[in-house]
Amino acid sequence: MNHELNDGLPAREAALNLIDAALSRRGGLDEAASAHGFRFLEPRERAFARALAMATLRRLGPIDRALSAKLQREPPPRVRNLLRLGAVQAFYLEVPAFAAVATSVELAGANKASRPFKGLVNAVLRGLLRDGPPSDDPEHLAPPWLISRWTSAWGVETARAVASEIAKEPATDLSLKDPALAESWAERLEGEVLPGGTLRLARKGDVAAWPGFEEGGWWVQDAAAAIPARLLNVKPGETAVDLCAAPGGKSLQLAAAGAVVTAVDRSAARLERLTDNFRRMALTAEVVAADAGAWDDTRTFDAVLLDAPCSATGTFRRHPDVLWAARPGDVASLAAVQARLLDAAADRTRPGGRLVYCVCSLEPEEGEAQVEAFLARRPDMRLDPVTAGEAGSPAASLTTRGTLRLLPHHLEGGQDGFFAARFVRQD
Numbered sequence: 235m236n237h238e239l240n241d242g243l244p245a246r247e248a249a250l251n252l253i254d255a256a257l258s259r260r261g262g263l264d265e266a267a268s269a270h271g272f273r274f275l276e277p278r279e280r281a282f283a284r285a286l287a288m289a290t291l292r293r294l295g296p297i298d299r300a301l302s303a304k305l306q307r308e309p310p311p312r313v314r315n316l317l318r319l320g321a322v323q324a325f326y327l328e329v330p331a332f333a334a335v336a337t338s339v340e341l342a343g344a345n346k347a348s349r350p351f352k353g354l355v356n357a358v359l360r361g362l363l364r365d366g367p368p369s370d371d372p373e374h375l376a377p378p379w380l381i382s383r384w385t386s387a388w389g390v391e392t393a394r395a396v397a398s399e400i401a402k403e404p405a406t407d408l409s410l411k412d413p414a415l416a417e418s419w420a421e422r423l424e425g426e427v428l429p430g431g432t433l434r435l436a437r438k439g440d441v442a443a444w445p446g447f448e449e450g451g452w453w454v455q456d457a458a459a460a461i462p463a464r465l466l467n468v469k470p471g472e473t474a475v476d477l478c479a480a481p482g483g484k485s486l487q488l489a490a491a492g493a494v495v496t497a498v499d500r501s502a503a504r505l506e507r508l509t510d511n512f513r514r515m516a517l518t519a520e521v522v523a524a525d526a527g528a529w530d531d532t533r534t535f536d537a538v539l540l541d542a543p544c545s546a547t548g549t550f551r552r553h554p555d556v557l558w559a560a561r562p563g564d565v566a567s568l569a570a571v572q573a574r575l576l577d578a579a580a581d582r583t584r585p586g587g588r589l590v591y592c593v594c595s596l597e598p599e600e601g602e603a604q605v606e607a608f609l610a611r612r613p614d615m616r617l618d619p620v621t622a623g624e625a626g627s628p629a630a631s632l633t634t635r636g637t638l639r640l641l642p643h644h645l646e647g648g649q650d651g652f653f654a655a656r657f658v659r660q661d
């Protein structure tokens with residue numbers, strides 16, 4: 235094997251592990267990327283491995299369709315992942331076809347489970363390359379069950395527009411501690427200020443090395459993810475509770491706006507990240523590790539945020555694996571959790587206070603249907619309609635009911651999928 239081929243093999247092996255972890259458990263990719271073996275790689279190899287894995291996950295649908303047409307029976311998981319990785323390099327990453335095939339065959343030979351399949355890897359990849367790139371129909375980018383749900387919810391054209399965002403690499407969005415400094419940060423970081431104040435950058439790489447990270451000028455937060463906390467319109471000195479707070483992006487917004495923040499989350503490990511983020515930003519919050527639905531506290535607050543656990547299908551631009559890890563049954567079981575937490579959130583809202591409910595899900599059961607059921611069982615809560623363009627929301631995202639259905643294609647350059655609704659507790 236010559237040097238050129240050997241170069242990049244550890245990164246490709248690491249990419250295989252990332253893909254395997256991403257597809258076998260929720261949150262698996264981030265977990266695998268922080269494991270010892272991965273961090274041991276050179277930074278350049280780590281970046282390459284991550285780029286390979288992300289490109290594979292973004293194109294998993296079309297690649298798997300093309301592979302299925304070539305495979306007579308399902309090979310072991312490592313072999314399928316090798317084939318996916320080989321195909322994505324040749325078709326989408328401008329790796330010369332010969333190198334994509336040769337490195338895949340080499341990796342097949344390097345492991346006992348895949349060694350007997352070296353010939354198959356070689357033959358299948360060569361066959362794929364002869365056929366040319368797979369279909370780029372957006373409907374092939376997501377699992378069929380999700381495409382059919384999105385089509386029922388919004389029609390064929392919108393479902394296709396949503397799905398077409400899956401293959402695109404997202405920009406990096408930042409929320410600023412001091413929104414008045416937006417223009418100066420935009421200049422320093424070569425970014426664009428979006429309506430609502432998010433700073434959008436084309437920059438990629440290690441954010442911790444960028445100007446302003448150490449000094450706590452900003453934190454990473456998708457443009458759509460920044461909208462729900464803004465809907466609370468907190469004033470300095472008001473009390474605010476964030477009931478599912480970690481790792482803290484929305485709590486930071488509330489604290490930066492001057493609210494006295496209580497950050498609750500069930501996960502102590504995730505709260506450690508929240509505490510680190512607050513320290514870096516030189517902001518403060520009361521941090522509580524508790525199940526928000528059983529939190530033993532009788533206080534009520536001026537502003538309550540419930541960013542509930544959800545299927546997270548709206549986060550596919552940064553986590554394309556969610557689409558393939560999600561199961562139809564997840565949506566119903568998460569909707570039951572959300573309803574329980576929404577009732578607890580209403581109880582934490584002072585009479586006259588505001589409650590914002592949001593989820594990073596595209597599924598109506600976790601959004602619109604949740605709102606209607608909540609209003610029906612809670613006569614003490616009234617929907618407070620969002621107004622056009624409020625909080626930097628795109629016009630297309632406002633529903634006739636005054637809630638926000640933020641779809642990924644509603645903002646030029648993309649945004650995460652979110653649902654948000656605001657309520658007021660009656661006196």
Ligand SMILES: C[S@@+](CC[C@H](N)C(=O)[O-])C[C@H]1O[C@@H](n2cnc3c(N)ncnc32)[C@H](O)[C@@H]1O
Pocket residue numbers: 477478479480481482483484485498499500501504524525526527541542543544575
């Ligand atoms: C969507 S994430 C929150 C993201 C966070 N709001 C932000 O902007 O950084 C959902 C969070 O809910 C937490 N969670 C799940 N079930 C919970 C419960 N019953 N009570 C409190 N927190 C819960 C999870 O640990 C997770 O951190």
